Amino acid sequence: MRIDVLTIFPEYLAPLDLSLVGKARTAGLLDLRVHDLRRWATDRHRTVDDTPLGGGAGMVMRPDVWGEALDEVLGLGDGGEPGRGPDHEPDHEPSGVELLVPTPSGERFTQRTAERLAGVPRLAFACGRYEGIDARVAEHYRGRGVRVTELSLGDYVLNGGEVAALVVVEAVARLLPGVVGNPESLVEESHGVAGLLEYPVYTRPPVWRGHEAPEVLLSGHHARIARWRRDRALERTVQRRPDLAAALDPATLDRHDREI
Numbered sequence: 736m737r738i739d740v741l742t743i744f745p746e747y748l749a750p751l752d753l754s755l756v757g758k759a760r761t762a763g764l765l766d767l768r769v770h771d772l773r774r775w776a777t778d779r780h781r782t783v784d785d786t787p788l789g790g791g792a793g794m795v796m797r798p799d800v801w802g803e804a805l806d807e808v809l810g811l812g813d814g815g816e817p818g819r820g821p822d823h824e825p826d827h828e829p830s831g832v833e834l835l836v837p838t839p840s841g842e843r844f845t846q847r848t849a850e851r852l853a854g855v856p857r858l859a860f861a862c863g864r865y866e867g868i869d870a871r872v873a874e875h876y877r878g879r880g881v882r883v884t885e886l887s888l889g890d891y892v893l894n895g896g897e898v899a900a901l902v903v904v905e906a907v908a909r910l911l912p913g914v915v916g917n918p919e920s921l922v923e924e925s926h927g928v929a930g931l932l933e934y935p936v937y938t939r940p941p942v943w944r945g946h947e948a949p950e951v952l953l954s955g956h957h958a959r960i961a962r963w964r965r966d967r968a969l970e971r972t973v974q975r976r977p978d979l980a981a982a983l984d985p986a987t988l989d990r991h992d993r994e995i
């Protein structure tokens with residue numbers, strides 16, 4: 736998979752050299768390229784923003800700079816010739832790239848989104864700053880046949896899209912084959928296919944500062960351990976996330992589940 740990130744703070748993406756994502760890059764499983772948006776700014780001060788049309792506080796990121804940058808990074812060529820509006824037919828096969836625009840007004844990013852994005856061959860992030868990116872940028876690339884998804888991490892406001900890009904890259908990259916050493920560890924995770932939060936986990940020592948790990952986990956009895964884990968996962972989901980519990984498919988529940 737190839738991922739391009741466009742930002743005015745390329746250093747913000749440095750953590751993607753670390754840990755599993757860093758290893759995936761080294762192993763060639765993930766081709767991650769970070770670009771400084773200011774490279775496409777044309778004035779002496781490398782300006783990427785301007786005052787909002789209609790007035791108001793803050794600054795807005797300029798569409799001309801984003802347009803030049805995205806045309807080049809997405810490999811789409813010049814989309815700015817006269818007479819071309821956002822509604823024209825795409826003049827090329829969309830390149831299989833999906834443009835992700837982090838914004839608090841986007842659709843909520845979830846594990847389902849991560850799973851879908853893990854199947855897309857190319858992703859590109861347009862990281863906003865200030866009051867965000869001129870709205871015509873997303874509209875323009877949609878009109879050129881690019882799938883554009885405006886994504887929100889949650890109902891709060893960050894200073895920029897870089898943290899969102901970090902979150903999405905990490906959530907997607909760990910789903911790529913070969914990135915997580917033992918793929919079994921992806922199976923029972925929270926927000927997985929079962930729709931449950933994960934059960935609590937323990938390691939050695941069996942007693943720590945007077946707190947005992949559940950005895951069943953030391954029993955070696957696989958069926959009992961599996962039942963205990965399922966019960967705890969259900970219990971947690973009901974207690975912590977009644978919204979997820981309410982969305983469980985009743986057909987996937989057994990009699991024991993229903994008692995919880």
Ligand code: SAM
Pocket residue numbers: 836837838839840862863864865866867868886887888889890891892893894895896897899
């Ligand atoms: N004025 C914008 C609004 O109220 O919707 C917020 C702009 S925010 C200060 C600057 C940038 O941070 C956004 O363009 C976006 O890239 C990013 N951002 C902020 N909150 C976010 C969130 N919850 N999810 C994803 N990106 C976010």
